[in-house]
Amino acid sequence: MMSRTLYVDCISGMSGDMLLAALIDAGADLQYVKRELEKLPVDEFDLWVDTVDKRGITAKKLGIRLPEVGGRQGHGHSHSHEDGHSHEHGNGHLGHAHGHSDDQGxxxxxxxxxxxxxxxxxxERVIARSTAIFxxxxxxxxxxxxxxxxDVHFHEVGAMDSILDTIGICLAMESLQVERVFSSAVPTGYGKVKMAHGLYPIPAPATAELLKGIPLAKSPAEGELTTPTGAGVLKALATRFGPLENFTVEAIGYGAGTKDFAHPNVVRVLLGQAVESTARETIHVLEAQVDDCSAETCGYVMERLFEVGALDVYFTSVQMKKNRPGTLVxxxxxxxxxxxxxxxLLRETTTFGVRQSVWTRRALEREFEEVETxxxxxxxxxxxxxxxxxxxxxEYEDVARLxxxxxxxxxxxxxxxxxxxxxxxxxxESR
Incomplete structure (x- = not known):
C-alpha cells in the first residue's frame, strides 16, 4: 500500500525555518500558507523565501519581517543557522518561565x-499537528x-517566530498533502551555546529532552545544528527514523540556514510514496532468572531498563532449582x-548470566493523534x-493527569x- 510521505533528511540538523523553506522549495504553496496564517489573531507580518547557494546546493532561505522589532529579514532561531539571536532557548522561545502577566513584558x-x-x-489536521508540536x-x-x-512563557518575538514557523510547517505539509513524516537520524552539533542563563552544552537542555528516543547522528560541525522547534517537529510528527526504504521520490526541497560550514548547511526534504513494508523487524530478547532478588530491586531494575530504551520488560514467576520460587526477567x-x-542486568540484579535470543516481529505502524474530551x-x-x-x-499519562x-x-x-x-x-467516514 502506498502513502504520501515526507522524509526529512537532516544533513545539517534541523530548525523550524529551514524545514518550512525546504517544504516551499519542494512545492508547498507559500501564498496558501500566508493566507491561513493571516487568519490567526497575531501581529502583522511578512513571509517570503530567497534563493541562496549553500556549498553548491541551491536552496530556499526563509525571510520574515515582524514590525514590532523594526523589520528584520530572516529568523532569530539558533546560532548555527541564524543571525545571532537565540529565541529558540532561554532568551525567549520557550525558556522564559517567569511570572510575567500575559499582557505585560x-x-x-x-x-x-x-x-x-x-x-x-x-x-483540522493542521490544528492537531501544530498542537502536538507546541x-x-x-x-x-x-x-x-x-x-x-x-505555564511556560513565550517571549513575544520568540512566540511570533514559533507560531509562524510551526503552524507554517503544518500548513505546508497540508498543501503537499503529507500523510506521514519519516526522518533520518539527527545531528545536534556540539560545543556550547550562549543563552540567557549562561553557557549551555549543545544540544541545549530542551533540545536534548525532545530528542529522547530519537536516533542521533554524528555531528558534521561545531555549533548548534538542531533547535528546540526542529526537535519538537520531529518528536511530535515523525513516526519512523532511519534511512530511506521502499520510497519513490516525487519532489525534493532544500531549506537553508544562515551560517556557512565546510558542508552544505541545509535540510533536505523528499516527498513521495512510501510502500508499507511487511518486512519483519529484528529484536533481541534478554533473559535472567533470579531467586534472591528483592521485589524493590526488581521494580527499580524495570524502571532503569525502560529509561535506557527497553521496548518491553516483564517478570514471570518460575520454580527454580532446589525448589526455590524465583523470577524470570x-x-x-x-x-x-x-x-x-x-x-x-548484570550490575543491578543478582544474576550471574544473561541469555540472549534474536526474534523477529511485525509491529503496527504507530502515530499519535489528539481528541478533545x-x-x-x-x-x-x-x-x-x-x-x-x-x-x-x-495515553495513560494524559488520562491519569486529567x-x-x-x-x-x-x-x-x-x-x-x-x-x-x-x-x-x-x-x-461519513464525509
Whole structure:
C-alpha cells in the first residue's frame, strides 16, 4: 500500500525555518500558507523565501519581517543557522518561565497559544499537528525549568517566530498533502551555546529532552545544528527514523540556514510514496532468572531498563532449582541496545548470566493523534495495518493527569477519549 510521505533528511540538523523553506522549495504553496496564517489573531507580518547557494546546493532561505522589532529579514532561531539571536532557548522561545502577566513584558503562556490554535479556523489536521508540536516543546521546557507546561512563557518575538514557523510547517505539509513524516537520524552539533542563563552544552537542555528516543547522528560541525522547534517537529510528527526504504521520490526541497560550514548547511526534504513494508523487524530478547532478588530491586531494575530504551520488560514467576520460587526477567530491546541492557542486568540484579535470543516481529505502524474530551485533551496511540486503523488507545499519562485534575474516575476519562475518537472516526467516514 502506498502513502504520501515526507522524509526529512537532516544533513545539517534541523530548525523550524529551514524545514518550512525546504517544504516551499519542494512545492508547498507559500501564498496558501500566508493566507491561513493571516487568519490567526497575531501581529502583522511578512513571509517570503530567497534563493541562496549553500556549498553548491541551491536552496530556499526563509525571510520574515515582524514590525514590532523594526523589520528584520530572516529568523532569530539558533546560532548555527541564524543571525545571532537565540529565541529558540532561554532568551525567549520557550525558556522564559517567569511570572510575567500575559499582557505585560511581552510574554504569552503556552496555554494561550495552544488555545488560540485550537479555536482557529485552520484545517483540522493542521490544528492537531501544530498542537502536538507546541505541547511537546512546552512539556520539555517545563521539565527543564520545573514548571507546569501550561505555564511556560513565550517571549513575544520568540512566540511570533514559533507560531509562524510551526503552524507554517503544518500548513505546508497540508498543501503537499503529507500523510506521514519519516526522518533520518539527527545531528545536534556540539560545543556550547550562549543563552540567557549562561553557557549551555549543545544540544541545549530542551533540545536534548525532545530528542529522547530519537536516533542521533554524528555531528558534521561545531555549533548548534538542531533547535528546540526542529526537535519538537520531529518528536511530535515523525513516526519512523532511519534511512530511506521502499520510497519513490516525487519532489525534493532544500531549506537553508544562515551560517556557512565546510558542508552544505541545509535540510533536505523528499516527498513521495512510501510502500508499507511487511518486512519483519529484528529484536533481541534478554533473559535472567533470579531467586534472591528483592521485589524493590526488581521494580527499580524495570524502571532503569525502560529509561535506557527497553521496548518491553516483564517478570514471570518460575520454580527454580532446589525448589526455590524465583523470577524470570525478560527484556525486549533493539539490537543496538543489547550490550547496555545486559550490563544493567548484570550490575543491578543478582544474576550471574544473561541469555540472549534474536526474534523477529511485525509491529503496527504507530502515530499519535489528539481528541478533545469534556475533561481536556487526550492523546491516542493509533496503530495502523496496511494504512487501516486497527488500534486506538488513550495515553495513560494524559488520562491519569486529567482524572487527577478533575477529580473523576480514571475509567470515565478513558471512556470519554474512546468515545470522542469513535465519534470523530464516524464523522470522517461519513464525509
Amino acid at each position: 511581552g510574554h504569552r503562556k503556552a496555554a494561550m497559544i495552544l488555545e488560540m490554535i485550537r479555536e482557529s479556523e485552520l484545517p 505541547e511537546a516543546i512546552a512539556v520539555a521546557e517545563g521539565k527543564i525549568h520545573g514548571i507546569d507546561p501550561a 525478560s527484556v525486549l530491546c533493539a539490537p543496538a541496545d543489547v550490550v547496555r541492557m545486559e550490563e544493567l 469534556a475533561y481536556g485533551p487526550v492523546r491516542l496511540k493509533i496503530g495502523r495495518l496496511d494504512g487501516q486503523v486497527v488500534q486506538a488507545t488513550p 482524572a487527577h485534575m478533575k477529580d473523576v474516575p480514571f475509567r470515565e476519562v478513558y471512556r470519554a477519549a474512546v468515545y470522542e475518537n469513535k465519534k470523530r472516526s464516524l464523522s470522517t
